[in-house]
Amino acid sequence: MKIVTTAKRVPDTTDVKTDPKTGVLIRTGIPTIVNPDDLNALEAALQLRDEVGGDSTVETVTMGRDVTIIKVHELLGMGADHSVLLSDRCFGGADTLVCSRTLAAGIEKIGDYDLVITGHQAIDGDTAQVGPEIARRLGIPCVTCVIDIKLKDEKTIEVVRELDDGTETIEAPLPCLLTVNSKINTPRYMTINNIVESYNSEDELLSVWNHEEIGLDPTECGLKASPTQVVRTYSPAPKGAGEMLEGTVPQMAASLVGKLAEKHLIK
Amino acid sequence: MDLKDYKGVWTFAEQHDGELLGVSIELLGEGRKLADALGVELSAVLIGSGMDELAKTLVEHGADNVYVADDPILAQYQNDSYSKVIKEAIDKYKPEIVLVGATHEGRELAPSVAAMLETGLTADCTALAINDDGNLVQTRPAFGGNLMAEILTAKHRPQMATVRPGVMDKAKKNADNKGNIVKLDADVKPEDIRTKIVEQVREVAGKISLTDADVIVAGGLGLGSADGFKLLQELADEFTNGTIAASRACVDAGWIDHSYQVGQTGVTVKPQIYFACGISGMIQHVSGMKGSKYIVAINKNPEADIFDIADYGIVGDLYEVVPAIIEEVKKAKAAAAEE
Incomplete structure (x- = not known):
């Protein structure tokens, strides 16, 4: 079984600050991480690979600048068999539609996948x-918010997905595309051996492709x-200052409920 | 692409088992403003089986046209069938704007359709407007709500956006509204649908949905344990349409299910009263509840950020303050009943 996962390098958002004067995002010196949900995607793929065994493989695709290669090594460090970095000056600033076009072209080049x-x-x-969007471009079925994956047979997968008000069990033919978040598993840690191997055997384990290599025109x-x-x-503009209530706890509670009652909010 | 060929505002009317979601009516409320600003018609797209009544409901809420695909094969949402129907309808009628609720279903359906049409889609918008050029200005939070971004899809049509439930005002119902109900010749065959629904489990009825609640009593890490939600539930129960909710920290700690989470990665709410109990006020949480009419913050730490956005702040131990509030609410209700 050949499984392809995608992974993005993102700023660690809790550290993101904006310049109070200009409102512009301060990007310098912000640590970056592999997007958390993407680690869950890789973990799900690794578990399936190990369950199926044989010559099953997991490949990853990432889009980003040269520096992103450090994060790609982390994916190999977790246990991916081969990783691709799509890197080209012309890829910069893509929105979701164009991002999906680029990633889908990378996945097409990897080819012969059973599951994304x-x-x-x-x-x-x-x-x-x-x-x-990738699923549409690859022409394969798509199930989002998947929290459980079971292989039924070589050609069919059964997954549980979240709904707004419950869950749904769905059967899908392979190949198909699933999206997952932190509810599906806990990503494993990288191992020292894998990381060392990923740098020692970089030429075999890691490919960097530009627009030509995935058959896209810069336009x-x-x-x-x-x-x-x-x-x-x-x-975003802050809200106007509110009122801090004072006194003992019963006094503050009475004062609060009195104010809410005045506004006809206690019925 | 000639942009002028595209005219009209469309909303997707999401329904589950014959019931419209609240966001479907919110989209009509917002869609009406956009359609009026552009001087064009507002239309709803309705997909399902046995949709006659719902189509009328959409007209009563201001849709000039309701495009209906009504077929037993469409009874349940399936990505393949619903995206095919909408894509073909857009190809035929060419709306300039298409709005979809940012629900689980909508956030899967909208990008599927956008990729088929090769057009832009802006996710989870919190404000929409028409600019001088007649383009849709789509405002959405980014980076956990630290930044607001205005986004245009100026050179492609339709301009597609998903809209967070609970953010826009609902359209008012008027039984005198007139509208056309237009049948879509949806040609969906069983083989077009590659996935199969094996089972659906809907959560127990009776739970009040966060987006529809009038009063929300939310807890944060300050609760100290899962048991704290019992106290919050007691306060919520004092209100006819009250429910509990939580910050992400409580969900991550395993104290409460994700479906109760308010915030950037949870639900956006705007109740009449939002009690924030032991919630510090991280921006990710605030972005999901700052639209509440009145925010009451209860926190031991007088420096907590939550007080910056609260209408009423109480510094104290929530395990003392909340019982005192429950007592006062009981008194106030008894007094009101005597009047």
């Missing part, structure tokens, strides 16, 4: 769009090809 697993969403954008890539464009960013 992506993280549900990335913590920098929270869009959850790239997975379903189809990056910011210029993206239908959505960010025209303005700003920090």
